[in-house]
């Protein structure tokens with residue numbers, strides 16, 4: 027299968043100049059700093075009283091868009107400046123040692139060091155050593171490395187204290203601690219199976235031929251999670267780091283699509299809708315629409331229904347929750363729209379084609395299929411900072427699911443392959459959302 031990359035991206039910037047980067051940093055840092063101070067926002071810091079997130083409100087106004095753009099310029103220029111100043115040899119030398127970052131976090135997670143270090147004040151390596159049963163020397167080696175990433179600090183020689191980062195790991199159930207646990211204990215194992223897996227299964231689209239399955243006795247990602255409920259729970263909590271971010275909010279889908287065009291009393295089927303939390307928000311803004319939330323997981327559906335009965339009983343009459351496996355034919359025929367949000371990116375192409383094909387018997391001429399998912403830009407469009415994040419996500423899709431994040435051309439091809447009557451009418455990015463909206467119309471005339 028050929029994956030097309032839109033060949034329209036700009037050329038990479040290979041010759042930035044140090045002084046120009048420095049000027050960009052100074053100019054944009056000032057814009058951000060002035061805003062923070064003028065609004066009385068907490069100043070960013072590594073200290074324990076610093077804000078957990080960079081203290082900018084979401085880019086909901088033109089002014090805030092400008093401030094966010096300035097912050098992005100700072101991130102972009104500082105990364106370029108750092109890389110340029112390091113030089114190719116030193117960059118490579120240190121680049122490949124990224125696994126030290128992960129392994130030091132693994133020790134911290136495994137020995138619950140963030141829970142033992144007091145929230146205020148500090149603890150000596152010697153005292154900490156007694157509590158975790160590791161020699162003070164080994165502790166010093168691991169923790170002083172972690173400190174180079176600002177996880178813990180040493181306010182006086184031989185004593186460890188929290189920073190803003192390590193403090194986030196103190197609550198073992200926090201999304202940040204769950205994220206570190208899931209990655210250090212599970213996902214990181216794929217770092218060493220990726221090459222072997224690509225070599226053995228160079229073009230596989232199977233969930234049991236992934237770097238993940240190679241690391242976990244042949245179990246695919248979902249199979250593994252089914253067999254390890256504690257891991258599944260932790261994965262769920264850690265995912266809230268993504269879903270709670272501005273880029274994953276539901277609101278852009280609510281306001282970024284003209285739901286009114288579906289007509290008075292129209293029905294929307296939310297395929298793979300989990301608890302129905304997305305439909306709930308659409309329903310609040312569109313009082314005549316009805317929703318059928320489908321998911322394979324009965325617990326999610328039950329939870330969604332219970333939440334609705336508690337928090338929004340007035341919506342219950344417009345909602346139906348039903349268990350459905352999207353690898354079987356869609357049972358709800360003739361709805362006005364089928365919504366598939368943040369589902370398809372988990373699946374390799376052949377499964378996506380199947381999911382889409384399974385909708386077709388339910389569609390009639392003019393039915394809308396609304397896809398909300400990542401749409402990757404071609405190379406060199408994003409800043410290096412954003413680029414690294416989306417490419418990392420794409421690589422993780424390969425490691426866990428043999429899947430990939432898709433470019434516009436990939437989506438067009440997949441829809442055409444699933445059924446040529448699925449016509450992609452529009453593809454838009456609402457605001458700063460990471461999830462784009464693709465409106466597909468079933469044309470069967």
Ligand SMILES: C[S@@+](CC[C@H](N)C(=O)[O-])C[C@H]1O[C@@H](n2cnc3c(N)ncnc32)[C@H](O)[C@@H]1O
Pocket residue numbers: 297298299300301304320321322323326350351352353366367368369
């Ligand atoms: C990443 S979540 C997306 C949930 C929601 N649509 C959203 O926008 O956040 C993927 C959902 O797909 C569901 N799912 C996975 N396999 C499924 C299948 N075979 N049939 C139906 N739903 C499935 C999962 O239970 C989960 O709720």
